[in-house]
Amino acid sequence: MSSQDQTAPRASLTSAATPGTEAGKPSLARRILSDGFSSWALALPVTLVLAFFLLAPIALIVVVSFWGSTSFSIYPAFIFDNYEYLLGSQVTYSVFLQTLKFAFLTWAITLVLGFTIAYYLTFHIHSLTWQIVLFLLCTIPFWTSNIIRMISWIPFLGRNGIANQSLMNMGVIDQPLEWLLFSEFSVTLAFVHLYTLFMVVPIFNTMMRIDKSLIAAARDAGANGFQILTNVVIPLCKPGMMIGSIFVVTLVMGDFITVRFMSGSQIANMGRLIQNDISLLAYPGAAATSVVLLITVLIMVAVMLRLVDIRKEL
Amino acid sequence: MDGKRGLSFYILTGVFILFLIFLYGPTITIAILSFQGPEGGLTFPMRGTSLHWFRDLFAEQAVGDIWGSFRRSLALSMMVMVTTIVLSVMGGLAFRRRFAGSTVLFYVIIASLVIPSILVSLGVGLMFNQLGWNINWYTSAFGAQLTWTLPFGLLIMFAVFNRFDRSFEEAARDQGANPWQVFRHIVLPLIAPSLIGVALFGFTLSYDEFARTLLTAGSRNTLPLEIYGMTTNVTTPVIFALGTLTTVFSFCVIGTFIVFALIWQKRQARRVSDAGKGMV
Numbered sequence: 175m176s177s178q179d180q181t182a183p184r185a186s187l188t189s190a191a192t193p194g195t196e197a198g199k200p201s202l203a204r205r206i207l208s209d210g211f212s213s214w215a216l217a218l219p220v221t222l223v224l225a226f227f228l229l230a231p232i233a234l235i236v237v238v239s240f241w242g243s244t245s246f247s248i249y250p251a252f253i254f255d256n257y258e259y260l261l262g263s264q265v266t267y268s269v270f271l272q273t274l275k276f277a278f279l280t281w282a283i284t285l286v287l288g289f290t291i292a293y294y295l296t297f298h299i300h301s302l303t304w305q306i307v308l309f310l311l312c313t314i315p316f317w318t319s320n321i322i323r324m325i326s327w328i329p330f331l332g333r334n335g336i337a338n339q340s341l342m343n344m345g346v347i348d349q350p351l352e353w354l355l356f357s358e359f360s361v362t363l364a365f366v367h368l369y370t371l372f373m374v375v376p377i378f379n380t381m382m383r384i385d386k387s388l389i390a391a392a393r394d395a396g397a398n399g400f401q402i403l404t405n406v407v408i409p410l411c412k413p414g415m416m417i418g419s420i421f422v423v424t425l426v427m428g429d430f431i432t433v434r435f436m437s438g439s440q441i442a443n444m445g446r447l448i449q450n451d452i453s454l455l456a457y458p459g460a461a462a463t464s465v466v467l468l469i470t471v472l473i474m475v476a477v478m479l480r481l482v483d484i485r486k487e488l
Numbered sequence: 489m490d491g492k493r494g495l496s497f498y499i500l501t502g503v504f505i506l507f508l509i510f511l512y513g514p515t516i517t518i519a520i521l522s523f524q525g526p527e528g529g530l531t532f533p534m535r536g537t538s539l540h541w542f543r544d545l546f547a548e549q550a551v552g553d554i555w556g557s558f559r560r561s562l563a564l565s566m567m568v569m570v571t572t573i574v575l576s577v578m579g580g581l582a583f584r585r586r587f588a589g590s591t592v593l594f595y596v597i598i599a600s601l602v603i604p605s606i607l608v609s610l611g612v613g614l615m616f617n618q619l620g621w622n623i624n625w626y627t628s629a630f631g632a633q634l635t636w637t638l639p640f641g642l643l644i645m646f647a648v649f650n651r652f653d654r655s656f657e658e659a660a661r662d663q664g665a666n667p668w669q670v671f672r673h674i675v676l677p678l679i680a681p682s683l684i685g686v687a688l689f690g691f692t693l694s695y696d697e698f699a700r701t702l703l704t705a706g707s708r709n710t711l712p713l714e715i716y717g718m719t720t721n722v723t724t725p726v727i728f729a730l731g732t733l734t735t736v737f738s739f740c741v742i743g744t745f746i747v748f749a750l751i752w753q754k755r756q757a758r759r760v761s762d763a764g765k766g767m768v
Contacts, residue, residue: 213590216582219575220638221593227631228600231611238614291507294500298493308504310746315511317692318738321715322731326514329521329531329728336517336532367510399496420602428604431698435719445606452703457614464607475602484598488647 232468239461248457256462266447270466273443276358276433277426280365284422285415287366288373292414293407296381309378316371324364324435331355331363356438364436365426372425373418380414380487381407416482420475427471444470515735522728530725541729554714554730560625561711565695567626568633572641572690573683579638580645580679581671584652601639605699608632613703628704633694640689648682681752688745692738 242251260266291312299305315323330336331354338350353359384407392402430445442450444467451460521528525536545554583590612632616623623629652675660674698712705713711734718727 213582213585213587216578217587217590217593220579220582220597220642223575223631223634223638224593224596224600227612228603228608228635229596231608231615232603234615234618235607235611287507290500290503294504298497298500311508312511314739314742315515317688317696317742318515318735319696319712319715319731321696321698321712321719322518322735323515325715325719325727325731326518329517330514332531334531339532367514370507424602424604428606430606431716445604448606448610452610457610460610461614464604464610467604468607471602471604472599475598479598485594485646488643488650 235461235464235468238458239465241458241461243456243458246455248455256458259459260462260466265442266463269442269444269447270470272441273427273445276361276365276429276443277423279362280369280426281419281422283362283366284370284373285419287370288377288418289411289415291370291374292378292381292411295378296384309374312374313371320368321431321435323368324432327360327364327367327436328355331360356436356440358437358441361433361436361441364432365429368432369422369425372421373415376417376421376487377411377414380411384410413482413487416478417484417487420478423474423478424471427474428467518728519732519735522725522732524725524728528725530723530728541724541726542733544724544726545729545733553709554711557709557711557714558734560708561695564625564630564633564710565691567630568637568694569687569690571630571634572637573686575634575638576641576645576686577679577683579642580649581675583642583646584649597639597642600635603635605636605697606702608635609700609703612700616704623704623706625701625705625708625710628706629701629710632700632704633697636697636700637690637693640693641686644682644686644689645679648679652678678756681749681756684745684749684752688742691741691745695738695741 238248239256240252240254242249242253242255295305295308295312299308328335332338333350333352333355335354337354338347341347342350388406388410389402392406397405428445429443430449433441433443434446434449444463448460448463448467451457451463521530521532521534522541523537523539524534524541525538526540528535583594609632612628613623616628621627656674656678657670660670665673696712697710698716701710701713709717715727715730715734718730
């Protein structure tokens with residue numbers, strides 16, 4: 175950015191003070207002193223926190239995934255038993271597929287829903303105040319408890335819940351639907367409920383930045399509403415859609431509590447495999463599953479990051 | 489998209505209203521159900537209305553250590569909030585210049601956002617265990633939560649500083665202000681409204697965090713862990729009463745932050761500046 179116009183005058187001062195020695199380029203020490211706030215010093219606390227509470231723990235998980243375990247303890251080793259067991263079990267693959275299925279379903283639904291909401295706020299609400307008010311209404315639940323929001327579905331979806339009772343009163347069904355709660359349906363519903371905001375916010379953010387004259391130009395060139403949507407709006411919103419997708423996919427892939435709670439412990443995903451091992455104190459097994467999950471998530475994110483430059487979107 | 493409101497406006501308005509009902513409906517439902525009579529259950533019909541289940545919450549006993557866990561959650565959220573603000577501002581200032589390792593650090597920050605919470609929880613728990621340290625809500629859980637709140641705070645600050653007009657700082661520097669004075673009297677007032685946003689994220693994400701605290705909080709629970717424990721063994725509306733109370737508390741906190749942000753923005757609109765608009 176403007177690092178040049180910041181260092182340039184200082185550099186000339188330096189060379190004026192000590193002619194000939196540091197032509198143009200101030201020494202590191204001098205820069206730290208003259209900047210007062212050195213970038214390194216400023217970045218140090220964040221670096222330390224992330225090194226100690228993110229990188230070191232993840233590294234430890236990788237190490238422990240090669241350790242051995244007995245039924246009551248774990249011991250350092252370099253063995254592949256945990257991976258052999260994990261990758262040799264049919265259960266792993268079906269659980270892995272189930273996890274991907276939830277991620278895909280949630281991603282597809284939240285993308286369409288989030289895009290629609292953002293589109294409505296951007297192009298149909300014309301007053302900035304109302305845009306902010308409605309946008310806040312959409313985001314406030316994000317700052318409240320996920321667990322409470324999950325619990326809130328029980329009186330709605332239960333066997334004698336509001337949904338079943340209304341449907342029976344309307345005569346649509348004769349007996350309660352069993353698949354409303356503790357099913358793939360309820361898990362997906364809860365995911366959509368919890369995570370649509372992660373799509374709305376970044377898509378709305380990019381959509382608001384679209385130059386309205388581009389849309390006017392498209393209309394002047396004879397494009398109809400649908401063509402404007404597919405040829406102008408959607409391509410320009412891709413970065414927001416990508417950022418939202420990264421959030422939703424990683425949150426669903428790494429989830430264990432939503433699946434556990436909303437399926438009544440009847441459906442498993444990768445997170446629940448990990449949690450089960452943890453509750454059995456089988457940490458090396460949990461670590462091996464964690465590594466597989468981590469690699470999967472990082473690959474997915476790497477692919478999505480190729481399609482968007484986050485630093486440019488900030 | 490037309491100036492006049494066509495059919496699509498009404499359809500999308502309908503979708504939007506349904507979306508809001510979808511978002512808030514369940515929460516409102518449990519708020520109503522928490523006023524169940526003493527005989528009432530977890531679903532409709534209401535059997536009378538009463539404050540019975542709220543009274544249950546305030547009575548010691550049956551429902552564990554709710555108030556202790558609430559106090560711990562509150563203290564922890566304050567710690568996380570303050571730390572997140574300070575470290576995010578420092579990080580934001582650092583990233584205004586490219587420095588050796590800045591790209592790596594940037595991707596570590598992104599990684600912090602995308603690595604599943606349960607892995608952080610497991611990793612931090614294991615690490616404390618291997619080091620022979622006790623896990624505690626104010627040490628291990630505090631650190632584990634920071635890995636979730638810091639990326640949000642930092643990304644907000646990056647966005648703010650990307651839109652930051654440096655001419656104010658240069659003017660102050662030309663008049664002889666030292667770096668601290670420039671920060672204290674120029675930069676800080678300009679970024680203050682965005683800091684309210686960072687504070688909101690820091691506080692609420694910590695207050696509601698579950699997965700990252702699960703294996704790092706030790707024997708003394710935070711409120712989300714306490715509520716989670718209740719879901720497995722409490723089958724009365726007392727859990728709805730607790731849910732309603734903590735949601736009301738969250739709404740109050742969010743409302744306070746938003747009002748603060750609006751006041752700041754008004755004050756700033758009076759002085760001519762466009763800094764801080766990056767974050768709503």
